[in-house]
Amino acid sequence: MLLTKRRRIFYGWWIVAAAFLNLFFTTGIVYYGLPVFYLPLIRSLGFDRQQAMSGIFYGFVLVAPLFGLFAGALIDRVGARRVILCGAVFSGLALVFMGLISSLRQYYALCFIEVVGYVLAGPIPNQVLVAKWFRALRGRAMGYAYLGLGLGGAVSPTLIHSLIDGFGWRRAFQSIGMAIILILLPVGIWITRSSPQDSGLLPDGVDHSDSPVGAIGQSASASVRKAARTPDFWLLLAGSTLTIFAIGTVISHFVLFLTDAGHDAGWASHALSVLLISSLAGRVTVGYVADRFRRKNVMALFYLVLAIAIPLLLVRHSNATVYAFAAVFGFAMGADYMLIPLVTADCFGLEALGKLLALIIMADSLGQTFGPVMAGHIFDTRHSYNLAWGIITIGGILGAVAIYLISTDRAATSRRLL
Numbered sequence: 001m002l003l004t005k006r007r008r009i010f011y012g013w014w015i016v017a018a019a020f021l022n023l024f025f026t027t028g029i030v031y032y033g034l035p036v037f038y039l040p041l042i043r044s045l046g047f048d049r050q051q052a053m054s055g056i057f058y059g060f061v062l063v064a065p066l067f068g069l070f071a072g073a074l075i076d077r078v079g080a081r082r083v084i085l086c087g088a089v090f091s092g093l094a095l096v097f098m099g100l101i102s103s104l105r106q107y108y109a110l111c112f113i114e115v116v117g118y119v120l121a122g123p124i125p126n127q128v129l130v131a132k133w134f135r136a137l138r139g140r141a142m143g144y145a146y147l148g149l150g151l152g153g154a155v156s157p158t159l160i161h162s163l164i165d166g167f168g169w170r171r172a173f174q175s176i177g178m179a180i181i182l183i184l185l186p187v188g189i190w191i192t193r194s195s196p197q198d199s200g201l202l203p204d205g206v207d208h209s210d211s212p213v214g215a216i217g218q219s220a221s222a223s224v225r226k227a228a229r230t231p232d233f234w235l236l237l238a239g240s241t242l243t244i245f246a247i248g249t250v251i252s253h254f255v256l257f258l259t260d261a262g263h264d265a266g267w268a269s270h271a272l273s274v275l276l277i278s279s280l281a282g283r284v285t286v287g288y289v290a291d292r293f294r295r296k297n298v299m300a301l302f303y304l305v306l307a308i309a310i311p312l313l314l315v316r317h318s319n320a321t322v323y324a325f326a327a328v329f330g331f332a333m334g335a336d337y338m339l340i341p342l343v344t345a346d347c348f349g350l351e352a353l354g355k356l357l358a359l360i361i362m363a364d365s366l367g368q369t370f371g372p373v374m375a376g377h378i379f380d381t382r383h384s385y386n387l388a389w390g391i392i393t394i395g396g397i398l399g400a401v402a403i404y405l406i407s408t409d410r411a412a413t414s415r416r417l418l
Contacts, residue, residue, distance in 0.1 A: 011193070011196070011199060011205075012201075012204065014191055015130065015133045015191075015192065016130060016141050018191045018192045019129055020144065020145050021183065021184065022084055022088075022121055022148070022184060022187070022188075023126055023146060023148040023152065024148035024149065024152035025152060025176075025179065025180045025184060026088070026091050026117065026118055026180065027118065027122045027123060027152065027153075028148060028153040029152045029153075029155075029156045029176060029180075030118070030156075030176070030180075031153070032153030032156045032272075033157060033160040034056070034252075035157075035252050035253070035255050035256070035272070036156070036269055036272075037172070037173070038052040038053065038252075038255075038256065039256070039265060040169035049379060050373060050376040050380055052376075053372040053373050053376050054108075055107050055108045055111030056114070057370055057373045058108060058111065059108075059112040059115030059116075059369075060362070060365045061369075063112045063119075064115050064118075064362050064365055067115075067120070068119050068124065068359070069355070071083055071124055071354075072124065072355040072356070072357060072358025073354070073355055073358075075128050075354035075358075076351075076352065076354040076355055079194025079195060079198070080125035080128050080194050080354075081192045081193060083121070084125050084126070084129075084188050084192060085184075085188040087116070087117045087119065088117070088181065088184035088185055090113055090114070090116045090117035090120060090121075091114060091117025091118065091177075091180055092179075092180035092184070093113070093177065094110045094113040094114040094117055095173050096178060097110055097177075098110050098173040098174075099169075099170035099173040099177075118365075123361055124354070124358055125354075127142070127337070127338075127340070127353075127357055128341070128353050130142050130341075131345055131350060132194065132203070133196055133203060134203055135204055136203075136204050136291075137204055138291070138342060138345070139289075139291035139342055140291055141287075143284055143288065143338060144284075144287065145338075146287075146338040147280060147283050149283075150277075151280060153276035153279065154280060155273070156276075157269040157270070158273050160176075161269040163176075223351075223352055224352050227347075227348045227352070228359075231405075231407075232347045232348075232406050232407060233356075235403065235405050236340070236343060236344065236347070236402075237359070237363050238399070238402050239303070239403035240340050240360060240363075240364050240399065241363045241364050242395040242396065242402065243306065243307070243336070243399035243403075244337070244365075244367050244368045245368060245395050246306065246307060246310065246371065246395050246399070247306070247333055248367065248368030248370075249371030249374070249375045250310065250392070251272070251275075252371070252372035252375070253372060254268070254271070254275065255269060257313070257385055258322065261317040262317075263317075271322050271326055274326045274330070275327075276330060277330065278326060278330025278331045278333075279331065279333045279336075281331055282302070282331040282332060282335065283334040283335075285331075285334065286298060286339060287338070290342055295339055295342045295346055296403055297404065298339065299340075299403045300400045300401075300403040302332045302334065303335065303396060303399050303403055304396075304397065304400035305328065306329055306332035306333055307393055307395075307396025307399070307400060308393070308397070309328040309329040309332065310389055310392060311389070312325040312328070312329075313385070314386060337361070343403075344356050344360065374391070
């Protein structure tokens with residue numbers, strides 16, 4: 001009888017699974033599910049639309065910059081694992097106590113704590129985590145990890161709508177918070193490791209020293225100060241911020257927009273789920289394409305498609321039009337955050353990746369949360385979203401152009417940093 005040696009799975013794929021779960025809960029379920037809570041908060045506590053959406057925005061303005069820079073420095077110093085564990089606790093407890101609020105002040109305070117959890121356990125540490133474990137397959141690994149964000153977002157509107165219908169919005173908040181704590185803490189303790197070196201391994205599980213990819217990965221990394229003196233850094237920051245500004249505006253107002261157009265809340269939540277399910281296909285596609293073509297060009301193309309889909313919201317709001325928008329916008333949205341660390345690493349290396357991503361993603365998050373507040377103010381004063389849709393369309397197009405103008409020629413970048 002012939003015996004074949006069973007090939008061991010590279011431990012980095014377990015890291016991808018851990019990042020998948022982190023992003024599923026802290027970003028997918030929480031961020032994409034939060035808009036479903038807005039209507040109950042408005043009806044139960046008397047908030048207006050701008051107030052309901054301002055809590056997270058104020059959190060990113062007042063709390064996220066400090067904690068983002070702290071998290072970036074801490075990730076580079078002690079690794080992503082400890083940072084993610086702290087973030088899971090903050091995120092889960094904030095939602096548990098959100099079920100007890102009775103005033104706008106309490107809501108804002110807990111939104112601030114939730115933002116801290118998002119910063120410590122969301123995209124920033126998980127992007128660094130995957131980037132440390134993979135080099136040749138970094139795009140594919142990041143795509144699989146970000147499927148967690150997309151899948152969490154896809155199920156959250158319908159899931160949360162069902163929880164609210166069955167148990168009320170307070171119990172719905174608390175159920176999600178407890179799930180975050182009970183699932184992410186064991187995953188962080190027993191599975192997550194900050195880098196392959198912690199387990200005596202190499203990125204991708206192989207030696208890249210003689211490969212072209214290895215040469216890229218080993219080139220000199222840029223410090224934050226040197227990187228900030230290059231046009232590439234500011235183009236990446238501006239381009240991603242403008243596009244995610246558009247994404248945040250659409251996601252936060254989509255359910256309210258559709259209910260204003262005459263659809264019931266259940267159907268509107270279903271349409272948001274269709275949009276987020278479409279993003280799953282986009283994330284897988286982006287991950288594979290990013291390993292074969294220039295990543296900044298892939299990023300620019302997806303951002304442009306996303307922007308030019310937005311005017312579909314200005315035409316008649318039939319079921320077919322809504323589904324067409326959801327499919328196109330959702331697919332292009334697959335490139336939202338996941339290509340940012342890849343292009344950042346292409347331009348500046350891995351040494352200061354945590355700090356650089358903290359700066360870029362904090363700017364992105366400000367755009368992501370300012371957009372909904374802006375659109376809420378426009379609706380409260382004009383009783384229409386048309387101006388908001390026009391503004392974010394222009395912003396998305398400018399964001400795509402900015403990304404396209406980035407130069408990822410490492411030799412040229414290295415010379416600019418000297």
